[in-house]
Amino acid sequence: MLVLKNKTCWITGAGSGIGEALAHQFAAKGANLILSGRNVNRLEMVKNKIEHHQTRVQIVPIDLTKTENLPALISEVKQQNNSIDYLINNAGVTQRALACETSEAVLRRLMEVNFFGTVALTKAVANIMLQQQSGHITIISSLAGKFGFPLRSGYSAAKHALQGYFETLRAEVAGKNINVLIVSPGRIQTAISQNALLKDGTAHQQSDPGQAKGMSVDICAKKIIKAIQKNQKDVVIGGSEVLMFYIRKWCPPLFFWLVRKVKAT
Numbered sequence: 565m566l567v568l569k570n571k572t573c574w575i576t577g578a579g580s581g582i583g584e585a586l587a588h589q590f591a592a593k594g595a596n597l598i599l600s601g602r603n604v605n606r607l608e609m610v611k612n613k614i615e616h617h618q619t620r621v622q623i624v625p626i627d628l629t630k631t632e633n634l635p636a637l638i639s640e641v642k643q644q645n646n647s648i649d650y651l652i653n654n655a656g657v658t659q660r661a662l663a664c665e666t667s668e669a670v671l672r673r674l675m676e677v678n679f680f681g682t683v684a685l686t687k688a689v690a691n692i693m694l695q696q697q698s699g700h701i702t703i704i705s706s707l708a709g710k711f712g713f714p715l716r717s718g719y720s721a722a723k724h725a726l727q728g729y730f731e732t733l734r735a736e737v738a739g740k741n742i743n744v745l746i747v748s749p750g751r752i753q754t755a756i757s758q759n760a761l762l763k764d765g766t767a768h769q770q771s772d773p774g775q776a777k778g779m780s781v782d783i784c785a786k787k788i789i790k791a792i793q794k795n796q797k798d799v800v801i802g803g804s805e806v807l808m809f810y811i812r813k814w815c816p817p818l819f820f821w822l823v824r825k826v827k828a829t
């Protein structure tokens with residue numbers, strides 16, 4: 565089992581949802597935290613809630629669409645931490661718009677946040693891990709990174725791109741004491757659908773009914789941490805929707821029939 569106590573763990577998107585739940589559970593296991601996201605107030609609230617675990621918590625505001633700011637942020641993190649042991653690339657934004665109607669600007673934004681920003685941060689941290697000769701990188705992808713799903717063309721494309729990037733990174737750092745875990749959640753109860761981008765880039769501002777019936781965020785975070793500690797490479801997390809992953813893999817014709825019948829939400 566990989567050790568978390570007294571290790572430094574950098575979590576993006578730590579102000580809400582899965583990232584916040586991970587911050588609580590990492591702190592409970594004695595990890596020191598670096599919390600990132602755009603909304604500093606929410607990060608401060610998370611910091612206050614986990615203070616009783618008496619681990620060190622640093623807030624590093626990041627907008628993943630502004631990668632030009634990364635070098636300064638990385639040197640700030642290096643100054644205050646002897647090592648970065650775990651990176652959890654959790655920040656992300658989804659979509660609720662038909663492929664043929666989604667503007668190019670929205671597609672680019674989905675790629676900037678979910679792929680390019682995430683990859684830029686990962687590259688910087690992976691180079692630090694190569695120097696320190698140890699580290700663990702997690703990417704929170706999605707079931708939509710395993711197969712396409714209505715209304716999520718750009719999101720699914722970005723998450724598929726992450727799968728390819730992180731599989732390659734894993735192969736390249738194999739043998740260098742750096743491990744890569746790809747997590748593909750199904751439906752988890754968070755506000756992700758509220759923040760989803762519509763075809764014109766405005767926020768969906770609605771909770772999908774399916775989302776509300778999803779797995780609790782605490783159980784999801786627990787399963788992610790278990791997969792990290794067991795040094796797994798690829799994990800799919802969720803309820804019955806996860807069956808779609810196996811049907812896609814083992815019985816593609818049934819998958820193609822089913823996905824046409826799904827009422828897209």
Ligand SMILES: NC(=O)c1ccc[n+]([C@@H]2O[C@H](COP(=O)([O-])OP(=O)(O)OC[C@H]3O[C@@H](n4cnc5c(N)ncnc54)[C@H](OP(=O)(O)O)[C@@H]3O)[C@@H](O)[C@H]2O)c1
Nearest residue numbers: 577580581582601602603627628655656706751752754756
């Ligand atoms: N919930 C699900 O059903 C589900 C399913 C599959 C995959 N996922 C993935 O799980 C991850 C976490 O999502 P969640 O469900 O916990 O939703 P969430 O609560 O909306 O969390 C998304 C986080 O990403 C951060 N973020 C968004 N844009 C950003 C940017 N430009 N720069 C930096 N941070 C940014 C947000 O923080 P700020 O607003 O403070 O920046 C927020 O904390 C995402 O990668 C998502 O794709 C979720």
